Amino acid sequence: MSAHARNCLAANDWICGEYLRSRSEELTDATVEHIVITLSAVGLAILVAFPLALLARRWRIAAGGILSLTTVLYTIPSLAMYALLLPVFGISASIVVTGLVLYSLTVLVRNMLAGLQAVPEEAREAARGLGYGPARLLFAVELPLALPAVMAGVRIATVSAVSLTTVGAIVGHGGLGNLIYSSLDSYFKAQVLTASVLCVALAVAADLLLLLVQRLLTPWARAGGGGRRTRRRPGPAPAPRAEEVA
Amino acid sequence: MNLSVIPDAWSWLTTADNWSGSGGAAHRLNEHLYLTAVCLVLSCAIALPLALWLGHGGGRRFGGALAINISNAGRAVPTFAVLVLLTLGPLGTHGDLPTVIALILFAVPPLLTNAYVGISQADPSVVQAAKGMGMSHLQVLGRVEIPLAFPLIMTGVRTAAVQIVATATLAALPGGGGLGRIITAGFRTYRTPQVVAGAVLVALLALAVEGVLALAQRLLDPGRRHRVREAAPAPAGEAPHEPPTGRPRPTRPLTGSTQ
Numbered sequence: 001m002s003a004h005a006r007n008c009l010a011a012n013d014w015i016c017g018e019y020l021r022s023r024s025e026e027l028t029d030a031t032v033e034h035i036v037i038t039l040s041a042v043g044l045a046i047l048v049a050f051p052l053a054l055l056a057r058r059w060r061i062a063a064g065g066i067l068s069l070t071t072v073l074y075t076i077p078s079l080a081m082y083a084l085l086l087p088v089f090g091i092s093a094s095i096v097v098t099g100l101v102l103y104s105l106t107v108l109v110r111n112m113l114a115g116l117q118a119v120p121e122e123a124r125e126a127a128r129g130l131g132y133g134p135a136r137l138l139f140a141v142e143l144p145l146a147l148p149a150v151m152a153g154v155r156i157a158t159v160s161a162v163s164l165t166t167v168g169a170i171v172g173h174g175g176l177g178n179l180i181y182s183s184l185d186s187y188f189k190a191q192v193l194t195a196s197v198l199c200v201a202l203a204v205a206a207d208l209l210l211l212l213v214q215r216l217l218t219p220w221a222r223a224g225g226g227g228r229r230t231r232r233r234p235g236p237a238p239a240p241r242a243e244e245v246a
Numbered sequence: 247m248n249l250s251v252i253p254d255a256w257s258w259l260t261t262a263d264n265w266s267g268s269g270g271a272a273h274r275l276n277e278h279l280y281l282t283a284v285c286l287v288l289s290c291a292i293a294l295p296l297a298l299w300l301g302h303g304g305g306r307r308f309g310g311a312l313a314i315n316i317s318n319a320g321r322a323v324p325t326f327a328v329l330v331l332l333t334l335g336p337l338g339t340h341g342d343l344p345t346v347i348a349l350i351l352f353a354v355p356p357l358l359t360n361a362y363v364g365i366s367q368a369d370p371s372v373v374q375a376a377k378g379m380g381m382s383h384l385q386v387l388g389r390v391e392i393p394l395a396f397p398l399i400m401t402g403v404r405t406a407a408v409q410i411v412a413t414a415t416l417a418a419l420p421g422g423g424g425l426g427r428i429i430t431a432g433f434r435t436y437r438t439p440q441v442v443a444g445a446v447l448v449a450l451l452a453l454a455v456e457g458v459l460a461l462a463q464r465l466l467d468p469g470r471r472h473r474v475r476e477a478a479p480a481p482a483g484e485a486p487h488e489p490p491t492g493r494p495r496p497t498r499p500l501t502g503s504t505q
Contacts, residue, residue: 072453075408075449075452075453075456076448076449076452076453077411077412077413077415077416077448077449077452078412078415078416079412079415079416079418079419079426079429079445079448080415080429080444080445080446080448080449080452081445081449083429083432083433083441083442083444083445083448084442084445084446084449086438086441086442087248087249087251087252087438087442088248090248156321159318159321159322160321162322162324163321163322163323163324163325164324166324166326166327167324167326167416169326169419170419170429170430170433171433177324177326177327180326180327180330181326181330181419183330183334184330184333184334184419184420184421187334189334192327192330192331192334193331195327196324196327196328196330196331199324199327200322200323200324200327203321203322203323204322207318207322
């Protein structure tokens with residue numbers, strides 16, 4: 001047995017530098033598609049979730065309906081979700097983006113609602129006393145105060161979206177998932193492992209980036225040093241709590 | 247938008263031929279249910295004792311970090327990638343084993359996190375009182391902490407069950423059984439009605455599993471019975487059997503100092 005096969009591609013090793021070199025273009029394309037799908041899905045989901053959260057806050061009946069509907073959507077397995085959207089869009093990336101938007105709504109609406117509801121009444125009163133109208137109250141006072149909860153939701157939604165995009169391979173628009181799916185028939189180990197690792201790296205990078213964005217957007221959370229203000233660093237971060245509702 | 251798919255999918259679902267045989271929907275449904283049940287039981291057997299032990303005090307610091315990180319990691323790792331990695335790995339030749347392992351891997355995090363959070367956040371004053379009454383560790387766990395944490399433990403079980411149903415569907419991509427096979431076969435042969443019919447079955451199964459477990463949670467919740475008994479002093483017959491709770495959410499544990 002010639003253990004020192006020169007070409008790890010021919011030997012079908014799990015780890016293969018030659019693969020990275022020879023297929024870098026394919027990998028880049030897949031990664032870019034992955035990022036584009038995830039970004040557009042989360043972006044759209046935020047745009048849809050925000051008015052829904054406002055509706056849910058305004059009317060209690062709407063809250064019940066919206067929350068249970070999004071929970072039901074969340075229960076549907078990803079493969080089934082994409083399959084159900086097939087007759088709507090035909091084979092296209094819209095299927096994947098729409099599916100991811102529907103999944104993200106659950107976490108986003110819930111967290112936005114929770115964040116808005118947790119705004120202290122005194123802050124609202126004070127703003128009204130200063131002559132803030134409803135729109136200014138929302139965008140200048142309530143939204144910034146709700147931001148930590150909102151961002152926690154955005155982070156969960158983004159990380160899940162990165163992972164669920166891979167399933168889009170069933171319609172040929174799964175970003176890195178395409179590489180994983182196409183390796184199945186040929187048992188191409190290096191491709192599966194590389195794409196999987198890249199996918200996890202994307203999720204972690206996105207999470208850290210959003211954490212950074214959150215810190216930049218909420219400078220007051222860092223100010224005051226000591227840690228008397230609620231700093232969401234190591235302890236029971238909001239992330240797992242938000243999930244248990246799902 | 248192709249609306250003619252809907253009646254076509256319906257006729258697929260109502261055609262007896264599609265349900266019978268070794269690749270029929272009935273057999274696939276069986277496979278799916280069997281996989282789900284086995285993996286849910288196995289995951290509970292792995293995760294719950296660990297969560298109880300960690301939450302009860304066997305290293306809380308470590309437990310807290312583990313509980314949070316494991317569920318974050320569970321979200322970041324794509325189930326599809328793990329399924330394919332395990333299938334191509336050395337275990338791939340062992341039939342359903344890669345699928346079973348993948349299903350358990352993704353069911354453990356929600357179970358562990360929720361049960362740990364529930365147990366470790368049981369009202370400390372109640373736990374103290376129980377200890378003061380001379381309860382042993384096991385009694386405190388079984389009579390105080392688990393009942394208080396029950397809603398969260400069940401939330402974990404439901405999340406895990408839904409996760410298992412979803413992952414078992416994906417197992418069809420690397421060639422496993424289950425209802426996902428109907429969908430992938432439909433894609434392969436460009437039969438959209440079959441794809442939609444399979445997806446409807448999968449979605450209904452997921453919702454049914456969630457519904458059954460939500461019902462079980464309602465019926466089994468030790469805290470709820472207690473609450474009803476306490477809340478209804480005189481007319482026992484009038485005890486509200488359907489407390490208007492919506493979705494069982496991570497409620498705060500029962501009110502602290504009752505006695």
